[in-house]
Amino acid sequence: MIAGTRPLDFNPKIELKRWDFKIEDEVRSWWEKEDWWRFNVDSPKPKFVIDTPPPYPAPLWHIGAAVSYSLHDMIARAMRMLGYEVLYPIGFDRNGLPIELYVEKYLGLTPWKTDREKFLEACRKALDEFVENMKKVLKRLLIAADIDHPYLTDSPEYRAFTQATFIEAWKKGLVYEAERPNNWCPKCRTTIADAEVEYKERPGILAYIKFKVKETGEDLIIATTRPELLCACQAVIVHPEDERYKHLHGKHAIIPLYNREVPIIPHKLADPNFGTGAMMVCSFGDWRDVQLFRELRLKPIKAIDENGRMTECAGPIAGLKVKEAKKKIIEILKEQGLVVKVENIVHKVPVHERCETEIEIIPMKEYYLKQLEFKDVLRKYANEMKWQPERYKVNLLQWIDSVSMDWPISRRRFYATEIPVWTCKKCGYKYVPPPGKYYRPWKENPPIDKCPKCGANEWEGETRVFDTWMDSSVTVLYITRYMRDQRFWEETFLKGTKLRPQGYDIIRTWLYYSLLRVHQLTEKRAFDWVFINGMGLDEKGRKMSKRYGNVIKPEEILDKYGADATRFWIALEVKPGENYRVIENKIRGAHKFLTKLLNVARYISAFPIVEEADLSDSDKWILAELNETIEKVRKAYEEMDFHQAAEEIYHFVWDKLASHYIELSKKRARLMDERFNEEEAKGAWYALHQSLKNVLLMLAPIAPAITDYIWRQLYSKESIHAQELPKPKEEWKFEKELEMGRKIMELNSAVWKVKKEVLKRKLREPITLQELKENGVELPDLGGFQKDFYALHNIQ
Structure with missing residues (x-):
């Protein structure tokens, strides 16, 4: 026996008994002085x-x-x-x-x-x-x-x-300026793209209003959620197969209050099951109206201005904001007996995702970036890319399919990148400067002496800015x-x-x-x-929002548990692409795992590091388990599945290494039993250090501080993050021992249960084979596991 290796002389090199996340600051200071991450x-x-x-x-x-x-x-x-x-x-x-x-x-x-x-x-x-x-x-x-x-x-x-x-896109002819209907946010006073629009359920009304048919004098009842847009109505449509209205095809409706004639047109976009089946086409209640105006070549009327107020063409409701105008026009129509009924409804309305203001569709002159001609190549790219997880590819493909107009890229705001364009005041020529400099046309002159088209030198700098995207x-x-x-x-x-x-x-x-x-x-x-x-939800599965008062700040968690525990919880809890709940008890559990890991490392640090040794069947079993874990974790990292990696590491450390192998090999490793000699102890030392070393390497991307701290205490002064992830070793594929080792874990649990629950003994107290047999535990041939197994359970 080596001098100084009696049981009480195995002193751990790691003194820390409980993971203190304040060490994380010290570890980060090491990294800032190093270059492995640059x-x-x-x-x-x-x-x-x-x-x-x-x-x-x-x-x-x-x-x-x-x-x-x-x-x-x-x-x-x-x-x-x-x-x-x-x-x-x-x-x-x-x-x-x-x-x-x-x-x-x-x-x-x-x-x-x-x-x-x-x-x-x-x-x-x-x-x-x-x-x-x-x-x-x-x-x-x-x-x-x-x-x-x-x-x-x-x-x-x-x-x-x-x-x-x-500027490059301008040169390629991909940018143009045009006036056309756009999503408009009255609060933010700017055009927004379709991608910035969300649909929210909001309370509204469905008003049934009497129109007159010019040719027959009969009433035509139309149900609408936008009565304030009566002034902008340019047609009425009915479904071609709707028997109620076939006699009105080609006739004219008279708009109440405004007394204008508009055609009654059969069209498949009319829904016979909504309201009365007759629909007014206004500029612009929604994008269906926009489509109909283009298709039917109707002349739009601008009923709402940039401030969200009704224009002069709205007559008695001019100057009112949309919601006020909606109420007012119903009152006026009721006074004149033109309202059949008004229903309260809940319906989906388009809102600006930034401020949740209900948007309007208003014709505005804006710059557009072409995108419709690129839909095919974007679909191709969507299918070529690897997705984690794969199912989200369809979200992109569906969006590409839904794109129906070019991207309006100009915004009428201020804190954004300016559009680098000057317009000649005399001839309207658009000057776009050479690239390389940051231009602010609203306060600078263009870098050109005179207009290349007409020779004038008076310019109007663009005041609009780019969409932040x-x-x-x-x-x-x-x-x-x-x-x-x-x-x-x-x-x-x-x-x-x-x-x-x-x-x-x-x-x-x-x-x-x-x-x-x-x-x-x-x-x-x-x-x-x-x-x-995915998205973080509270314990009840609700989206975090200031409105609900359920927002958890990262600092609150970091102050209690530190970064490594938070990160390990993230890896364990968050599956790729899935929403997850923030439950503090689970973060606390992640912190307990780190303390468990530290205790395992502290125990193992007491033993000499050996490069090779004769291995017992127990040693071969844990190395085979380790080998399988390495293979699974490496694959998980290659696929960026940190949930899978964390689960594999957790189960290896807690369920196999700590709960079974350390207990199984303890008396041999510490030379606490006369049955074991130093050569047999070396096998345990080798397996223990290999297990810890590889666990630290596998866990490093997830819990970087504790792994680097332990690594530098035991294995190298160079950061663990400058190392390579371990690869499975052919020489650790001990299939027979792996199979038997898993049976040994079941036997361990069975023996512990008999001692604790049946015989009411402490686990370290002796037990006989006969007692085990009498309580339903009959041991098979344990082969090379027998010495460790008998020593662990003190079997007489």
Whole structure:
């Protein structure tokens, strides 16, 4: 026996008995001094690009965001350990309406009544404050990226890049200006794209109104949810097969109050089962009206203005807001006996997703980016990309199929990238400057002496800005330095594997627009992989919302349990693409697992590290279990399924290594029984250290601090995150021992049950074979497991 290896002399190298998450700050400080996480374009490794979602800075960030960015960091860490050189940038998406709405609400600055520069500065200042708070959260989540130097979509560099991509699209003839019906948000006073529209159930009315048929004098009752649009009615349609109205085909209806004649037209879009089956066609109650106006070549009447008020053509309700106008016109119609009845209903109405204001459809002159001609290639890309999970591909395909008009890209707001266009005041020529500089046409002169068309030198700078998705849709090109560093772009974008991780709620916006814009600019597919994460819900399964008062801030969880426990809970709880509930008890359970892991590591740290040894059947069994776990975990990481990886690691550590193998090999490893010698102990030492070492490597992408802490205490001064993920070993495929080991686990449980529940003995007390047999436990031939099994259970 080796001197100094008596049972009481096995002192653990790890002194910590309970995981203290305050150590995470110390571990992160190690990483900031090292370079294993920094991207090196000159590395010979294959490149992996993560187009990390740049979060929108907000005063309140809930736990769902922490989940998303932790998952993305797990991807980056796993891919590094799988042998990739990983480009994993952090950015903040700072353009668009949210900050304007915040400044309006909390600082009292209205963009249309405030000096533009002053308003923009207020937005910038608020954003800077939000970003600093979010950086702290990202650091606390142990995100291994350059958080101190993020890209900002409102920086002059980024805005110049967005403008450069627009200029390129302009040169290709993909941009045009036109006046046509658009979704209009009266509150935000801007055009919005279809992708920014949501449908919400809201209370409304269904008014049955009397029209007169000119030719017959009979009443024609029409049910409508938009009586305020009577003034904009240009036709009435009925279904061609509706027997009630066949005699009216080709005749004319007289609009009540306004006394205009409009044609009665048979058309299949009329629903015989809605209302009375007769429908008025107005400009523009909904997109069905838009379609009918185009098809029937009707002349639109602008009934609602940009402020959401009725125009002069509305007569007695002119100047009123839409809801007020709806009530007022019903009163007027009732006074004149023109209302049959009014029903209260609940129906789906289109709202602006940002402010939830009900939108109107108003003809506006806007810039459009062509998209209809690209639908086929986008479908092709959707089918070529790998999806995790696969079922979300249909969301993109359905959205592509639903696109029916070009994308209106201009917005009448302020805090966004300006459209780099000047218009000649004399001849109307549109001047678009060369790329490379950040242009602000609303306050700058164009970089040209005179109009190339007419020679004049008076210009009107564009005051409109881009839809924020014009900026966000080119993030993958920005981070791969498109148009700015050809070699970097070739190594990353052209040769690398490109991943888009994001929520399912923005498939129709961020993912769709990115595929569209990248194809238009490069004729390449933007991504190879799409990783979709779900939405965080409260314990009752409700969406987190300030309205419900159920928003959980990441700091609340991090203050209690730290990042590693939070991240391990995320991996265990969050299946790819699935919504998940935030239940604190489960996070507490994740923290208990980390303490269990630490205790296992502390126990194993007491034994010498040996490179080879003669193995008992027990040792072979745990190494075979470990081998299977390595294979499953590696596959899970390759498929970005962290739920599967975490479950496999959990079950190996808790259910096999700690509960059975450590107990089975303890007396041998610690030389606590005369039946064992030093050579046999070495087999246990080898198996224990191999198990711990490989568990740490497998768990590192998920719980990066505790694994690196233990790793450096025992195995290397170089970070665990600079290592490779383990691979299965052919020499550890002990099939016979694996099968027997699983039976041994069942026998262990059976013996413990007899001792504890039947014989009321402590587990360390002796038991005879006869006693076991009398209580239903008959031992088979245990082969090479027998010595460990008898020693564990103190079988006499």
